[in-house]
Amino acid sequence: MNSQSNDLLDQPHPSADHLDLLEAEALFILREVTAECRHPVMLYSGGKDSAVLLHLAYKAFHPERIGLALLHIDTGHNYDEVIAYRDRMAERYDCQLHVRNVEDSIRKGSVRLRHPLESRNSHQSVTLMEAIAEFGFDACLGGARRDEEKARAKERIVSVRDEFGQWEPKNQRPELWSLYNTRVAPGNHVRVFPISNWTELDVWQYIQREDIELPELYFSHLRDIVRRGDILVPVTHLTPANQGETVETISCRFRTVGDISCTAPVASTAITVADIIAETTQCLLTERGATRLDDRASDGAMEQRKKEGYF
Incomplete structure (x- = not known):
């Protein structure tokens, strides 16, 4: 040839x-x-x-x-x-x-x-x-x-x-x-x-094309959170609110899902994959950089x- x-x-x-x-x-x-x-x-x-x-x-x-x-x-x-x-x-x-x-x-x-x-x-x-x-x-x-x-x-x-x-x-x-x-x-x-x-x-475009099922946590839902700087920390038995913190119930979703103790949601009203794709095109931070508390612990x-x- x-x-x-x-x-x-x-x-x-x-x-x-x-x-x-x-x-x-x-x-x-x-x-x-x-x-x-x-x-x-x-x-x-x-x-x-x-x-x-x-x-x-x-x-x-x-x-x-x-x-x-x-x-x-x-x-x-x-x-x-x-x-x-x-x-x-x-x-x-x-x-x-x-x-x-x-x-x-x-x-x-x-x-x-x-x-x-x-x-x-x-x-x-x-x-x-x-x-x-x-x-x-x-x-x-x-x-x-x-x-x-x-x-x-x-x-x-x-x-x-x-x-x-x-x-x-x-x-x-x-x-x-x-x-x-x-x-x-x-x-x-x-x-x-x-x-x-x-x-x-x-990933999200492929999920939409192939109609792949996901856990509901990836889509917008109401959740109790506290604000710590620019991070929304979910209020759970593992991550309780500290004394003096204000607990809010907001519409949010998870961009990445891991350990409860190190994974934070983001404010969102996206209830469909198409909604998430639209949001993702506007994001300036990676999902781990925006929502993983363990990655923020120290550089490297x-x-x-x-x-x-x-x-």
Whole structure:
């Protein structure tokens, strides 16, 4: 085949839009990793990115069953609606669901909290590594995206972790011409991010196009909050109002859903995916930068957690 023919093969189909191209890339990564790795698993939290990734896995392997089990590291501080959604989707897509609990790590002493109401979000890394060792997973596929946070922007699509689950951003394999290196040394594993090149807007547009179900927390609802600076902190048993704070009931939604103790909503009246897309086009902050209290704790907090084994 001559060079002109090769150039033509590299061109996208004229009728393909950007979502088609992103989808095609993600399907290729899912199939490639599943074929090359001995025991891959999908990290599944029940959030919107997890929902998109699970739907992509369904399309990647249809009409066969999804060739991946699901793994959720449950902090014990998740919203009930998200846990119910997680279980419902695992059943709908006919996936084996493994759940491992930070509470179990606390009981056996591998996780130690400074106080009972401390956020357990960063401690998930310990429980995740225990689950990887228990099942012998050599690849963990997750829904992280580069636009979420600057540390995640440094991550390769296939990212090697050592035997302690640690990540070194200065020592990553190159990924030229979409060649993903899934070979790992004994005891190591890879984290794989098939939607790494997507943006928050891409995710919502894809959810609209594919009609993907989500937890109701992502849509506008009434919730009690207190204002702490520019953050709306939900009033819950884990995040009670401090003395002197004024509790308000406002219309809000979550842009990202994680631990109750570290995830804040945003004021919103968006009740449909189309409404959320319209809001997203006007946002100046990433969803994590705007709503994740743990990412605001200190500059470089996410990168340090990732180096220690975080998702």
